[in-house]
Amino acid sequence: MGTIEETVEWWKAIVESMNDGVLVIDRAGVVKIINPEYTRITGVTPDIIGKPLISYRPGAKLPETLASGESQVGVYRKTHDREYVVDMAPIFVEGEIVGAVSVCKSLNEVQLLTRELEKQRQKVKELQEQISALHKVRYTFEDIITNDAKMEELISVAKKTAATDLPILIKGESGTGKELFAQAVHHASLGSGKPFIAVNCSAIPSELIENELFGHSEGAFPGASEKGKAGLFEMADGGTLFLDEISDLSIDVQAKLLRVLQEGAIRRIGEAVERKVNVRIVASTHRDLHQFIAKDLFREDLLYRLNAVVLKIPPLRERKADIPFIAESVLKGYEVDREVMTFLTKYDWPGNIRELRNVLDFAMCMANENEQIVIDHLPDIMQKQHRLYEEETKVFPLYEAVEAAERTVLESALQSSGTTVEERQEIANTLGISLATLYNKMKKYNIR
Numbered sequence: 327m328g329t330i331e332e333t334v335e336w337w338k339a340i341v342e343s344m345n346d347g348v349l350v351i352d353r354a355g356v357v358k359i360i361n362p363e364y365t366r367i368t369g370v371t372p373d374i375i376g377k378p379l380i381s382y383r384p385g386a387k388l389p390e391t392l393a394s395g396e397s398q399v400g401v402y403r404k405t406h407d408r409e410y411v412v413d414m415a416p417i418f419v420e421g422e423i424v425g426a427v428s429v430c431k432s433l434n435e436v437q438l439l440t441r442e443l444e445k446q447r448q449k450v451k452e453l454q455e456q457i458s459a460l461h462k463v464r465y466t467f468e469d470i471i472t473n474d475a476k477m478e479e480l481i482s483v484a485k486k487t488a489a490t491d492l493p494i495l496i497k498g499e500s501g502t503g504k505e506l507f508a509q510a511v512h513h514a515s516l517g518s519g520k521p522f523i524a525v526n527c528s529a530i531p532s533e534l535i536e537n538e539l540f541g542h543s544e545g546a547f548p549g550a551s552e553k554g555k556a557g558l559f560e561m562a563d564g565g566t567l568f569l570d571e572i573s574d575l576s577i578d579v580q581a582k583l584l585r586v587l588q589e590g591a592i593r594r595i596g597e598a599v600e601r602k603v604n605v606r607i608v609a610s611t612h613r614d615l616h617q618f619i620a621k622d623l624f625r626e627d628l629l630y631r632l633n634a635v636v637l638k639i640p641p642l643r644e645r646k647a648d649i650p651f652i653a654e655s656v657l658k659g660y661e662v663d664r665e666v667m668t669f670l671t672k673y674d675w676p677g678n679i680r681e682l683r684n685v686l687d688f689a690m691c692m693a694n695e696n697e698q699i700v701i702d703h704l705p706d707i708m709q710k711q712h713r714l715y716e717e718e719t720k721v722f723p724l725y726e727a728v729e730a731a732e733r734t735v736l737e738s739a740l741q742s743s744g745t746t747v748e749e750r751q752e753i754a755n756t757l758g759i760s761l762a763t764l765y766n767k768m769k770k771y772n773i774r
């Protein structure tokens with residue numbers, strides 16, 4: 327290189343032949359140099375030369391480097407579907423910034439795949455968070471309202487076992503709070519940030535439940551999802567699967583469930599590989615599972631796997647002291663007539679706490695604000711029950727009770743015999759009265 331012109335030619339040739347894209351701006355931010363690789367990578371054409379970069383590319387970051395004098399390395403850029411990584415540096419001449427250079431590389435295939443993988447990972451994470459949020463529990467142990475010693479004992483056992491991975495079997499009639507306990511256990515468990523998924527085994531037809539629980543591989547059966555589908559075990563991974571009404575699972579599915587409990591792995595329908603899952607099982611039933619075992623409807627080995635911890639929730643009628651306790655807590659702010667409370671406590675609540683809550687919710691709807699809740703505010707069916715209780719416990723004057731009994735006896739005796747005088751005499755004899763008295767009483771009660 328001899329002359330200045332030659333030197334400039336050399337530098338130009340070097341920049342043009344580089345495998346990296348180069349763009350240079352001067353102190354004023356005007357583009358001075360751009361090489362063919364820059365055009366290939368970014369799509370920016372040489373007619374930008376001589377123009378302020380910012381007017382041509384408003385999002386350009388190079389002017390920032392010019393202003394701050396600080397380099398930026400590995401900045402990810404995306405414009406018009408072109409993705410590349412840029413290094414930016416100020417150009418110093420004798421200690422002064424005279425411009426800035428941008429050197430860019432397009433992302434190679436591996437980098438693109440890595441980015442795609444990262445994006446997908448992020449998406450999976452977001453979806454998992456969404457699943458967890460969707461399957462968050464509403465109830466904790468604080469929400470179990472009780473004043474009953476047996477219930478307190480159950481809560482204490484449930485609390486102690488919540489943080490273990492032991493399966494729990496919850497027994498109890500419908501509406502006694504089995505799911506409430508299951509949710510509270512999940513909330514207090516190590517997997518509380520992960521999903522709680524409840525499956526009502528009696529609501530899903532047996533031919534579909536295997537697919538629901540274990541999922542399937544792509545094209546596993548006609549109508550199967552093309553991409554395959556994760557089952558509830560996979561969705562609940564790290565969290566809790568609540569199998570409500572477990573006795574309704576078919577023997578086949580029971581066998582598969584037993585395998586999951588033993589191996590800690592599931593296999594999607596149509597797939598050979600096993601997938602590890604870490605799922606806490608809480609099962610519930612209102613049936614006597616031993617009777618089901620005797621009829622070959624339930625696997626004994628599965629019961630022994632499930633009943634590591636058994637919580638047997640008593641029906642509400644066996645803990646009547648809980649009725650006013652729950653009622654007061656639900657009816658916060660409402661005054662309740664004594665007659666209502668007495669009736670609520672007497673009633674047997676076949677639908678347990680669910681039924682009690684529904685009746686109380688209805689009564690709160692019917693009563694105006696600040697109005698005392700009276701029998702008229704209860705649902706019709708409960709008002710009817712109330713009348714029956716009243717009848718049962720009503721105190722009659724004694725003569726009314728005697729007359730009612732006399733009428734019943736006479737009616738049934740006369741109904742089953744003829745009407746001749748001989749036959750009537752026979753009835754009078756049987757009843758231990760004279761024929762005249764029999765006729766008098768028939769007249770009195772208007773019996774023919």
Ligand SMILES: Nc1ncnc2c1ncn2[C@@H]1O[C@H](COP(=O)(O)OP(=O)(O)OP(=O)(O)O)[C@@H](O)[C@H]1O
Nearest residue numbers: 469470471472499500501502503504505506679680
């Ligand atoms: N001790 C309690 N305190 C407050 N609310 C309760 C209590 N027990 C149950 N409940 C409420 O009663 C309703 C029924 O409870 P839950 O669904 O847990 O019963 P379940 O035994 O699972 O019923 P099923 O067997 O019919 O599914 C829910 O609204 C629940 O919050």
